[in-house]
Every structure is written in C-alpha cells, then in structure tokens.
Amino acid sequence: MIVSHWSPSGESPAEGTIPTERAAKAGFEPTAVSVLRPIPGRLSVADLAGCRPTDLDYDPPSEIELAELSRFLNLGLANLIEAWDDRPSGPLRLTKGRIRSARTCPAQVLTELTRGAMNFQLAVGTVCDLAAGVLAVHPRFSGADGWYRSLSAALDQEHPEVGEFVDNLDEMGREDFTHKVDELCLPLPDLLGDLTALQPVTHQRVALSFDQPDPLDVLLSGEVDLTAGTDVQVLVEVKSGSISPRVIDELTHYGLIVALQHHRRRQAAGPDRQQRTKPVVGCALTLGDLAVTPVPFTIENLHAAATRVLEAVDILITIDGAATQDLPIPTTPGPYCRWCPRLDRCSAGLGQVETEDD
Ligand code: SF4
Numbered sequence: 001m002i003v004s005h006w007s008p009s010g011e012s013p014a015e016g017t018i019p020t021e022r023a024a025k026a027g028f029e030p031t032a033v034s035v036l037r038p039i040p041g042r043l044s045v046a047d048l049a050g051c052r053p054t055d056l057d058y059d060p061p062s063e064i065e066l067a068e069l070s071r072f073l074n075l076g077l078a079n080l081i082e083a084w085d086d087r088p089s090g091p092l093r094l095t096k097g098r099i100r101s102a103r104t105c106p107a108q109v110l111t112e113l114t115r116g117a118m119n120f121q122l123a124v125g126t127v128c129d130l131a132a133g134v135l136a137v138h139p140r141f142s143g144a145d146g147w148y149r150s151l152s153a154a155l156d157q158e159h160p161e162v163g164e165f166v167d168n169l170d171e172m173g174r175e176d177f178t179h180k181v182d183e184l185c186l187p188l189p190d191l192l193g194d195l196t197a198l199q200p201v202t203h204q205r206v207a208l209s210f211d212q213p214d215p216l217d218v219l220l221s222g223e224v225d226l227t228a229g230t231d232v233q234v235l236v237e238v239k240s241g242s243i244s245p246r247v248i249d250e251l252t253h254y255g256l257i258v259a260l261q262h263h264r265r266r267q268a269a270g271p272d273r274q275q276r277t278k279p280v281v282g283c284a285l286t287l288g289d290l291a292v293t294p295v296p297f298t299i300e301n302l303h304a305a306a307t308r309v310l311e312a313v314d315i316l317i318t319i320d321g322a323a324t325q326d327l328p329i330p331t332t333p334g335p336y337c338r339w340c341p342r343l344d345r346c347s348a349g350l351g352q353v354e355t356e357d358d
Helices: 021-025 045-049 063-082 096-104 106-114 120-137 152-158 160-167 171-185 188-192 245-269 299-324 335-339 347-357
Strands: 092-094 201-210 218-228 233-239 280-286 291-295
Touching: 045 188, 045 218, 045 233, 045 280, 045 291, 063 201, 063 245, 063 299, 092 096, 092 299, 096 106, 096 245, 096 299, 106 299, 120 152, 120 160, 120 171, 120 188, 120 201, 120 218, 120 233, 152 160, 201 245, 218 245, 233 245, 245 280, 245 291, 245 299, 335 347
Parallel strands: 092 218, 233 280
Antiparallel strands: 201 218, 218 233, 280 291
C-alpha cells in the first residue's frame, strides 16, 4: 500500500503493485495502488498523512543522492544561464505552470501575459480546490446549501473572478456549473478523511533559489494545495479531473523543491547537529475519477523533475532570444491547442483544430 511506482516523465508509467503487509499492520486495508488504474475510494488523504515513515514502502533518496541531484541541477542551470546573452534582470522563476507550458508549446508561455481568463473547467477546479482546503481545516463543513453557494463568501474574498464568471453564465450554464461542483465535491469528505490532528496547511508556498555561481538567480517555486502529516509530510494536489502524468509531474516539481530544501537544511546543520526532517510523499486527489494516488518522490522521479526544469529553462531562453530578435516564437501544435488561451490568435493552433475537426 501507500506508494505506487511511477517512471520518469517521458516514458510510459510503470504499473506497480505495492506490498501490503506493513500497511495492514498500520491498520489500512491491504490493497495495491496503481497510478494507471487507481482504486477509487480505497485510500484517503488522512490515511496517507497519518502513516509512519516505515509505512512508506519505498526508499527515500539518500543524502548522497540528493547532493548529486543538487549538483546536477546547479551545474545544468549554470551552463544554460552562462550561455544566455542579454539576460533580463530579475530572477528566472520556474513554476509548475511555466514548466508545463514551455514543454507543451513554447508559444503557450506567452499566455502568462493574458492570464486571468476564466473558463468553466478552471472555475469548477477553483471551487473544488477551495472546498478541499476548507474541509481539511473544518471537516464538519457541509455543502448542504450547494457547495458553490456555501463557499460563496470565501470565493468572493479569494477568487472573485469565479463569481464574475458564473454571474455571466445564462441560467442553464449556472445550473450546469453548480451541478458539476456538487457532483465533484460530494465525495471530498471521504477522500480527504479527517485531517484535523494531522497539521493541515492550505496553499503552502514552497521555493528554492539557486544563487551560486552569482548571478545564477533562478527560483523554483510553487504553491501546494494542501500539506498534512505529523510523521511524514504529504503534499496534496487537488484536481477536478482524473489522474494523469501531468498531475504526477506537477507534484514531483513540489517534491523536488521540498526534498532539496530539506537536504540543504541538513547540510547546513552539519553532522554534529542532527537535523531531522520528515519524509515527504506526494498525493494526487483527483475528483474526476475519485482517486487518491500516492506519488513517491524517488530519486529517479526527482531527477526527472530536475531534467524538466532544465528543459524548460532551455526553452525559455530560446523564447527570449526569439523575442529579442523579433522572430516568431516557435509553436508545437497538438491536441491541447483546443484549450489553449492563445488559440484565437495562433494560426498554427487554429490549423491544428481545423485538421482535427475535419
Ligand atoms: S494554440 Fe497550440 S500552437 Fe498555438 S500557442 Fe497554443 S498550444 Fe501552441
């Protein structure tokens, strides 16, 4: 139980089954979890956050492996940045969204400039994310009046753009919206479990800077939907869709940041002052398929995340070079174009959609 196997991004995910003996001893129902075919409703976030380090049936990276990973990333970044002529001032920020856009289609990175456009799926996801955060802290919260309505005050405060979007829908659209939100949020209490004794924190920011050699100035950052756990630290990503390699990649980006943060802290404390840090594990809570999928931060997965960072930096430098020389930003159209916020002004994307529709 607890941890499934996931191969580095770019390869087919390996289906893994998990030894169950220790899980059974820990009071969990013996089962096996596969990231490809998660078993719906068989594990709650609280089950995972409440486990002991020995329940995690995989080998967390050793200090030597983390030191090697840190060197790999630092050196890769230094090489890329060194060759970047005319670099703009300010830190180069790498969020999961930026990495995803850069690797999907370089021109999609430009959508950051037009961010803020709300759509049905994004609005539903925002409400689900907020519902999970509220439930993590107040497990008795119920969406008795309808989840959207029950959360309206918090939404107005934190995400007013959702209310504006819903107000602009016609009556049938609003009905569809509230129905979808209710359908997705209804199983949330069971999938989360009771986290009150497990130190839940919502929207925790994580960041890792690379300052050496000066002026490397690269910042890996992110905001984890939910963290919890007393003996282990679980990083939870809440999604309204289904489990996919993309969700796993996003979680592993957080895993990379936190694992290297912990490593640096232990290094700074030195061998004489033992610095204890909790083992970290990822957890995808996907409401579209009612699954709670544990994601191990093995050294292989963290290496894959570091490689994605380097690939994204390389692409961002290419974009910057093209923009500086007034050249078109490269595009790599694909099935995702249909949902790209740039579609209406991207001829490559429009061509892709047209071909698919023919
Ligand atoms: S529409 Fe497609 S090709 Fe154009 S920017 Fe978006 S993802 Fe890239």
